[in-house]
Each structure stands twice: as structure tokens, then as C-alpha cells.
Amino acid sequence: MxxxxxxxxxxxxxxxxxxxxxxxxxxxxxxxxxxxxxxxxxxxxxxxxxxxxxxxxxxxxxxxxxxxxxxxxxxxxxxxxxxxxxxxKNKRFASSPSQEAHWQEGAGGLLLLASAQQTGLLTILEEALSGLASRKPSRLASLSSSSRFRLSLTLLFLGAVGLHRTWDLRSYTGDALALLTGRPRAYGYFHTERFLAEVAESNGAEMLTNALARWTTGLWYPSTQSGPCTNPSACFYVDGHRKPVYTDMLIPRGLVGRLSAILGCRALVLLHDARGHPLLATTHRGDHHLTLGLPAIVKRYEQETGPGAVQQIVVDREGMAVEFLALLGSEGRSIISVLRADQYAGLDSFTDVGDFVPLRVSKQGKILREVAPASITLPLPEQKGQSLQLRVALIRNLCHQVPLPPTEDEREYPKRWDADLNWEDRRWWDEGWQATPASRPATTPKLIPIVTTASTVDAVELAQMYIERWPLQENIIRDFLLPLGLDTNHGYSKKPVENSEVVKKRITLEKRLANVQRWAEGARKRSHNASKLYRKRCKLTKEQATELYRALNDHQIELEQQGMEHWLLRKTMKEQKALADAEIEKYQQRQWKAYHTSNQEFAKCEKYCREQREILRALEDLTVSKRTMYELDNRKDQVMTVFKVALTNLVMWTRDHYFPTSFAQATWKRLAPFFHLPGLIVQSDETVTIAFCSFNDRQYNRDLTLLCERVNAACPHLPDGRRLHFFAENVPRPILNMQKQCVA
Known part of the structure; x- marks a missing residue:
């Protein structure tokens, strides 16, 4: 001290x-x-x-x-x-019930909250978040269960109130989100973003993704019904979706379909059932290929729903890789896809083509599309000599004509542009020549080959199964997931990784360099051997010619000594010389063949040596121009993707159970006005009654009346146990100039 x-x-x-x-x-x-x-x-x-x-x-x-x-x-x-x-406890949606009515915007969204309670979504989310809080010491563990619950509802219903990211909460002034989360005011950006970060860092993406798979399966295939796990003919649709990420740094890139451009992006893999419901979604780096994402998402889904749940898969042509189809076929799965344009060259590429039958007919009875069974055999690139046979539903689109592919002769000797004209009309260089329309090229109906790894299949059923992918999967992405913010990115933290683009180019160049070096060495040896053979054959040709001409001279001397007449001697010698020249010509042909072979191999060797230098230069330039690639942390984005997919299923379930039958195919754009509808709310100990403000459209008001009747008949309950009642009435609205009118 x-x-x-x-x-x-x-x-x-x-x-x-x-x-x-x-x-x-x-x-x-x-x-x-x-x-x-x-x-x-x-x-x-x-x-x-x-x-x-x-x-x-x-x-x-x-x-x-x-x-x-x-x-x-x-x-x-x-x-x-x-x-x-x-x-x-049991009062998460605080506020002491009051009989006093108050005006509330977005009151219709309480139906989504009641549906979330009825379908068990809130229970699933609470269990997943409780598991996260107990696994890792973090701020999640210090949060009360009520706070975690309300923050998770904030993330779930962001899209329902028109917000796509937590940043939008900074300028949000509405009360709908507060109503859905049971708070006087909605959480702000700081608390919500911090909660999202904590969930992502606590491995929440994995747990919530697994919970989503269990919930969607139980939602659309309850245990009391025949679910996909017990129905081997159930069909599943798998597709990839890329959303662009704009950043100054280099991140993995991919083809963004809706922009038709290769950009830095995130890649999503989505799994839909036969009715188009999105069951699961996973987030990956931008260069993630569908052939890698499909087995991963199927495996994850089966881990939560049971093995063998996914047997029949419909996938876009991006998954049309022969090795990939062979691998999944060996696992007992039936894959349905469409051939790429470079995998066939017209009707002649198919075998066992059956009769064409109508597939689609117009109201006037005109056949628009027809289909026929067929087969095609595709080689396996990585297994030489092996091939994969696929069954085909060959669709012929009679409304879409395409030019006939040129034949081999036409490719080698293409026709002139004026080949269809007469000789007199081909003088286009003459003054006054008049042009005429070119002849119509030969066309054929466009072929759409739908293939499957199944051994036997009905062509019409196979074609319809693939065609239904467009309304059942593509439209769900366009009409529900994208309006609810699927293309919005969450989380931009990055870490440096190996530049995959440079690695791919380097591997390709090094493989090419190894091949060229091997080819150059082979060409050098063949050129050397051909040169030796040429010299050997030159010597042999010379010896043979000398011997033949010596024999011919001896024979001529012999005939002259015998006194043969001059004209007969000349004729005889000419004939024998022709025979000798023919014999020598054979040796000369073999000699020149070796000469040309030597020159060709020498030229090849020179070409390969030049290419080696070019490849080495490309490798050095690749090293000099190499940029650092950064990989995005996709955990936040995956957490938000889970909430968006869950909200999409919740909206579709609510539409199917409460809305009139005319809304069976309604999209989010048509449903949103009902969920955003304001009204007067009266609360009691047992019920929450909402009197909605009417629309300006009569049809919408009739639909609203039917909606209220169906909701009141079902008696849904909110998370606090109170029943939800809807009424469609002409509710008085607050008028800003009322005082002025009263004074007047």
C-alpha cells in the first residue's frame, strides 16, 4: 500500500x-x-x-x-x-382490454396474425428462437421471451406492411406493424437490426430454415392426410433465382435472369410442391450452380420430413447436365427437365418417335400443340463409352415456326443470295434492275423436348407436368415472393476468398497447356519419323527407278541386236517404259505422302509451340490482373428469406381458408388491400371486434362482406386467446376540416 x-x-x-x-x-x-x-x-x-x-x-x-x-x-x-x-405471461399483446373504440390503420392484418397462431407458425418461431438463446451466450439470452417474440413478428410482417428491409423502419410512421407485434409503437431500426444480427450470428439461419421445412410440410400436408412423404408420385419443383448485389468489390457473379446480365449476386434455390407452395429456400453465393443446390435442398428437406419424401423433381434446363441426371437417377429419383438447344438437332436426333396427339386445342378446334413419345440417348462426358437413355415427351408447337437447320452440304457450300432467281433476273449490276422479295425459308414447327429419367411415362402427362411449372412456380415467385421483398438484400459483410473466376480460368488454361505440350511432343515425334520415312522412301524410289531403267536399257539393246524393226522396237519400248513409270509412280506417291505428313506434323508442332507461349502469357496476365474476391455473409439474408417464405405461405393459407372462392388464384397485389384496410377496433376480455372501412368499389365491398362472414364462422383466435370478429360497415372516418364545417 x-x-x-x-x-x-x-x-x-x-x-x-x-x-x-x-x-x-x-x-x-x-x-x-x-x-x-x-x-x-x-x-x-x-x-x-x-x-x-x-x-x-x-x-x-x-x-x-x-x-x-x-x-x-x-x-x-x-x-x-x-x-x-x-x-x-399470457399477455404478450399487452394493453388492457378496453371497450373504447379507436381508429387503427392496417387492422385487416390481424387476420394474418390469427392465421399465424392457428397454423402453429408462432410456436415454431418461438421454439427456434428459444433454442438459439439457450445454445450460445449472447444478447438473445438476456432478452425476455416476450421481446424475442415481438421482434420476430417484426421481421415476419415487414413485407405485409410494405417494408422490405429493417432500414425502412427509420422513416416508418404507420401503426400497422405495432398492431401486429402487440406494441404501442413498432420497433425501430436499431433494435430490429441488432436482433437480426444476433439471430444470424447464433446459427439462426440453419435452425430457422429447418423449422420452415417442418412448418410448411405440416401446413400443406397435415399428418391426418396423405402427405408427400407417403406419396411417391408427388411432384416437386426446384428452381434457382439470383438477386443482384451492387458493390464496388468483386463478389461471385452469376446470370441474373430478369436483367439478362452477369452481375455480382446472391443465388437462391427454391423448392415448391405440386400446387406451387414454396416449401423451402436456401441462399448461396452468386456462382452457385443449380446442379449443386438441388441435391443440397432436397437432402435438407428430407432430413426434416423423412427420407424418400422427394421422388419426382421438375427442374429447369439449367439442371440439364447428363452426369447430374444419371447421379440422381441412380438414387431412385425421377427427374423431369427440358433439353438444351445444343443437345439435339431436330426430329432426327430422337428415336422411337410415336404418333403425335393433340396437346392443346383452340376454341375453334385448331390444334396448337401436339405431343408424341420418343427416346434419346445422350453420352456421359466423364465416362467414355457410356450413355444415358431418356424418355421424351416431344412437343411440337404448331404456332411457332423456326427455320430448318442447314444440311452438311449447305454448310460446306452455302447458296448465293440470288440462287432462287432466274439467270435473267440475276443481273443486279445492270442499270434498272428491280429487286423482288427473297424466297421464304423452309420452316418447321418448334420442338420442345421434355425428358425424364423414368423408364416408362405417358407423353401427355409428362408434358403437362412440366408446363405447369410456369404458373405453379414462376408465377408464385413473381406474384408473391418478389412483391414481399425476396430481391432485397440483407447483410453486406464480406470476407476475402479465393477468386473463383481466376481459378476456373487458370484450371482451364493449365489443362489446355498440358494438352498442348503433349500434342506438341507427339507432333514433333511424328514429324521426325515422317522425315526419316521420306528420306528412306526417296532412296528406295531412286533405287527402284535405277533398277527398272537399267533393265529397260538392257532389254532395248537385246532387241536391237536381234534386228527388230525400228517402229516395232519403238512401240515395244514405249509400252515397257509406261509400265516402269507406273511402278515408279507408286513409290513416288508413298514418298510424297511421307513428305506431306512430315510438313503437316511440323506445322502442328509449330502451332502448338506458339499456343504454349500464348497460354503462358495468358497465365502471367491472369496473375497480374487478379482481383481480390469477397464472399458475402449470407446468414442475415437467409434468415430474412425464411421469414419472407413463411409470410408467403401464411398469405396463401389465409387466402385459401378465409377469402371467397373467386380469390383462389389471387396474388399479393389483389390481397394486400384487405390486409391494409383500416377500421375501428373494440377490445374486450374475450374478443377483438373490427369494423372495417368500406372500399370505393362495390365488388370489393361484396368480397369484404363474404370475407367477414367466413372469418366470423371460423372464429380464429389471436395469440392472447381472444377471438377475432370482422364487420363490414360504413365506419365514420376522422375528417380534418370538421371543425371548420361546424363553425360554418
Missing amino acids: SRSTAYRWLHAWRACGETAFQDGRHGHLAKLREPVRTFLEMLLTPAPETPSREAQAALQKQFGISVSIGHLNHVRRQLGLSSRAARS
């Missing part, structure tokens, strides 16, 4: 006595030893709603210690005796 401290304590003792040595710091952990904690448990267990201020006074009186309110609340939460939890 220093001398100054000793003098300071001595001065304090002389001034205040023993009280100068009392520790005035409050809330120290050492103060709540076992006797104190036992006394606190005995005090609060019978009455957990006791305020902490009364407990503080009891501890001061019993033990003579002073504990701060904050530390006392912390200890109470550890003991499970929080006064806040006791007071808010």
Missing part, C-alpha cells in the same frame, strides 16, 4: 469513523452468496411478480446489504423469477 493511500484512509477515519471503510459499490457478485440467494428464492417463488425495489428493501432489512436494481434483475433472470416474465 502506498503512503498516500494510508494517509487518505486515516483522514477519512478521523472524519467519518468506521463508515468510511464501507464499500459503496452496488451489485457486486460477492454480495449474493448462498444464504442471500436462498432467501431471495424463498421470497420470490410464491410471488414472482414482486417488484425488484421491494426485494431490494427486504435484502437491506434482512442482511444489511444494498444491491442495485440492475444486478437484482440479472440474478432474477438467472433464477427464472423475472417479474417482467411473470407479468407478461
Whole structure:
């Protein structure tokens, strides 16, 4: 101890006595030893709603210690005796019921809240968030269950009130979100974004995704009915969706379909059932291919719903990779897709083509589309000599004509542009030449080959199953998920990763370099061997020609000595010389063949050597121009994607159960006015009654009346147990100039 401290304590003792040595710091952990904690448990267990201020006074009186309110609340939460939890139990949607009516915007959204309670969505979310709070010490654990519950409702209903991201809460002034979350005012940006970050960092994306799979399956396939797990013929649709991410840094890129551009993006894989309900969605980096995402999402879905739940899968042509189809087919799954344009070249590419039957007929009885069964065999690129046979539903679109593909002769010898004209009309260089319309090219109906790995299939059924993918999956994405904010990004934190684009280019160039080096060495050897063979054959040709001409000269001398007439000698020698020249020509042909082979291989060797230098230059340039790639943290985005998919299913379930039958195919754009409808709310201990403001359209008002009747007949309950009642009446609205009218 220093001398100054000793003098300071001595001065304090002389001034205040023993009280100068009392520790005035409050809330120290050492103060709540076992006797104190036992006394606190005995005090609060019978009455957990006791305020902490009364407990503080009891501890001061019993033990003579002073504990701060904050530390006392912390200890109470550890003991499970929080006064806040006791007071808010079964009263999450606070506010003491009042008979006084008050005007509320977005009152129709309470139907979504009641539906969330009825379908078990709120229970699923609460269980998942409770599991997160217990797994990892974080701020989630210090939040009360009521706060976690309301924050999760804030994230769930953001899209329902027209907000797409938590940042939009900064300028949000409405009351609809507060009504749906049971608060006087909605949570702000800071609290909501912090909660989202805590959920993402606590592995919430994984737990919420698994919970979504369980909930959607139970929602659309209850255990009392035949669900997809017990129906092998159930069809599932899998598709990819990319949403652009605009940033100055290089992130994994992919083709954004709606923009027709390759941009930095996030890739989503969505799983829909046969009726178009989105069952599951996962988020990946932008260059994630559908052939990788499909097996992953199917595996995750089956982990939550049972093995073998997904047997029949319909996927876009992006999944039309032969190796991929063979792999899934070996697992016993039936894959339905459409062939890419580079995988067939017309009707001749198919075998076992059956008779065409009508598939689509106009009102006038005209056949618009027809279909026929067929087969096609595609080679497996990675397995030489192996192939995959697919069954085909060959659709012929009679309304869409395409030019006939050119034949091999036409590709080699293309026709002139004026080949269809007479010789007199081809003199286009003459003055006064008149142009005529070009002849119409030969066309054929467009083919749409729908393929499947199944061994036997009905062509009409297969074609209809794939065609239904467009309204059942593409339209759900366009009409529900996108309006509810699926394309909105959440979370932009990044970490440097290996540049996948550079790696792909480098692998391709290195593979090409290895091949070119091998080819160059082979061409060099073949050129050398051909040169040796050429010299050898030149020598052989010379020897053979010398021998033949020597024999020919000897024979001529012999005939001259025999006294043969000159004209006959000349004729005979000419004939024998022709025979000798023919024999020599054979040797010369073999000689020149070796010569040309040597030149060709030499040219190849030169070409490959030049290409090696170009590839090495490209590799060096690739290293110099390499940019650092950053990968986005997709955990926040996946959490919000789960909430958006859950909200989409909730809206579709509410539409099917409460709205009139004319709304069976209604989209979010048509349903939103009913959920945004304002009204007068009257609350009691058992009911919440809402009198809606009418629309300006008669048909909408008739639909609203039917909606109220169906809701009142079903008697849905809010999370606090009160029943929900709707009425469609002409409710008086607040008028701003009422005072002015009264004065007038």
C-alpha cells in the first residue's frame, strides 16, 4: 500500500469513523452468496411478480446489504423469477382490454396474425428462437421471451406492411406493424437490426430454415392426410433465382435472369410442391450452380420430413447436365427437365418417335400443340463409352415456326443470295434492275423436348407436368415472393476468398497447356519419323527407278541386236517404259505422302509451340490482373428469406381458408388491400371486434362482406386467446376540416 493511500484512509477515519471503510459499490457478485440467494428464492417463488425495489428493501432489512436494481434483475433472470416474465405471461399483446373504440390503420392484418397462431407458425418461431438463446451466450439470452417474440413478428410482417428491409423502419410512421407485434409503437431500426444480427450470428439461419421445412410440410400436408412423404408420385419443383448485389468489390457473379446480365449476386434455390407452395429456400453465393443446390435442398428437406419424401423433381434446363441426371437417377429419383438447344438437332436426333396427339386445342378446334413419345440417348462426358437413355415427351408447337437447320452440304457450300432467281433476273449490276422479295425459308414447327429419367411415362402427362411449372412456380415467385421483398438484400459483410473466376480460368488454361505440350511432343515425334520415312522412301524410289531403267536399257539393246524393226522396237519400248513409270509412280506417291505428313506434323508442332507461349502469357496476365474476391455473409439474408417464405405461405393459407372462392388464384397485389384496410377496433376480455372501412368499389365491398362472414364462422383466435370478429360497415372516418364545417 502506498503512503498516500494510508494517509487518505486515516483522514477519512478521523472524519467519518468506521463508515468510511464501507464499500459503496452496488451489485457486486460477492454480495449474493448462498444464504442471500436462498432467501431471495424463498421470497420470490410464491410471488414472482414482486417488484425488484421491494426485494431490494427486504435484502437491506434482512442482511444489511444494498444491491442495485440492475444486478437484482440479472440474478432474477438467472433464477427464472423475472417479474417482467411473470407479468407478461399470457399477455404478450399487452394493453388492457378496453371497450373504447379507436381508429387503427392496417387492422385487416390481424387476420394474418390469427392465421399465424392457428397454423402453429408462432410456436415454431418461438421454439427456434428459444433454442438459439439457450445454445450460445449472447444478447438473445438476456432478452425476455416476450421481446424475442415481438421482434420476430417484426421481421415476419415487414413485407405485409410494405417494408422490405429493417432500414425502412427509420422513416416508418404507420401503426400497422405495432398492431401486429402487440406494441404501442413498432420497433425501430436499431433494435430490429441488432436482433437480426444476433439471430444470424447464433446459427439462426440453419435452425430457422429447418423449422420452415417442418412448418410448411405440416401446413400443406397435415399428418391426418396423405402427405408427400407417403406419396411417391408427388411432384416437386426446384428452381434457382439470383438477386443482384451492387458493390464496388468483386463478389461471385452469376446470370441474373430478369436483367439478362452477369452481375455480382446472391443465388437462391427454391423448392415448391405440386400446387406451387414454396416449401423451402436456401441462399448461396452468386456462382452457385443449380446442379449443386438441388441435391443440397432436397437432402435438407428430407432430413426434416423423412427420407424418400422427394421422388419426382421438375427442374429447369439449367439442371440439364447428363452426369447430374444419371447421379440422381441412380438414387431412385425421377427427374423431369427440358433439353438444351445444343443437345439435339431436330426430329432426327430422337428415336422411337410415336404418333403425335393433340396437346392443346383452340376454341375453334385448331390444334396448337401436339405431343408424341420418343427416346434419346445422350453420352456421359466423364465416362467414355457410356450413355444415358431418356424418355421424351416431344412437343411440337404448331404456332411457332423456326427455320430448318442447314444440311452438311449447305454448310460446306452455302447458296448465293440470288440462287432462287432466274439467270435473267440475276443481273443486279445492270442499270434498272428491280429487286423482288427473297424466297421464304423452309420452316418447321418448334420442338420442345421434355425428358425424364423414368423408364416408362405417358407423353401427355409428362408434358403437362412440366408446363405447369410456369404458373405453379414462376408465377408464385413473381406474384408473391418478389412483391414481399425476396430481391432485397440483407447483410453486406464480406470476407476475402479465393477468386473463383481466376481459378476456373487458370484450371482451364493449365489443362489446355498440358494438352498442348503433349500434342506438341507427339507432333514433333511424328514429324521426325515422317522425315526419316521420306528420306528412306526417296532412296528406295531412286533405287527402284535405277533398277527398272537399267533393265529397260538392257532389254532395248537385246532387241536391237536381234534386228527388230525400228517402229516395232519403238512401240515395244514405249509400252515397257509406261509400265516402269507406273511402278515408279507408286513409290513416288508413298514418298510424297511421307513428305506431306512430315510438313503437316511440323506445322502442328509449330502451332502448338506458339499456343504454349500464348497460354503462358495468358497465365502471367491472369496473375497480374487478379482481383481480390469477397464472399458475402449470407446468414442475415437467409434468415430474412425464411421469414419472407413463411409470410408467403401464411398469405396463401389465409387466402385459401378465409377469402371467397373467386380469390383462389389471387396474388399479393389483389390481397394486400384487405390486409391494409383500416377500421375501428373494440377490445374486450374475450374478443377483438373490427369494423372495417368500406372500399370505393362495390365488388370489393361484396368480397369484404363474404370475407367477414367466413372469418366470423371460423372464429380464429389471436395469440392472447381472444377471438377475432370482422364487420363490414360504413365506419365514420376522422375528417380534418370538421371543425371548420361546424363553425360554418
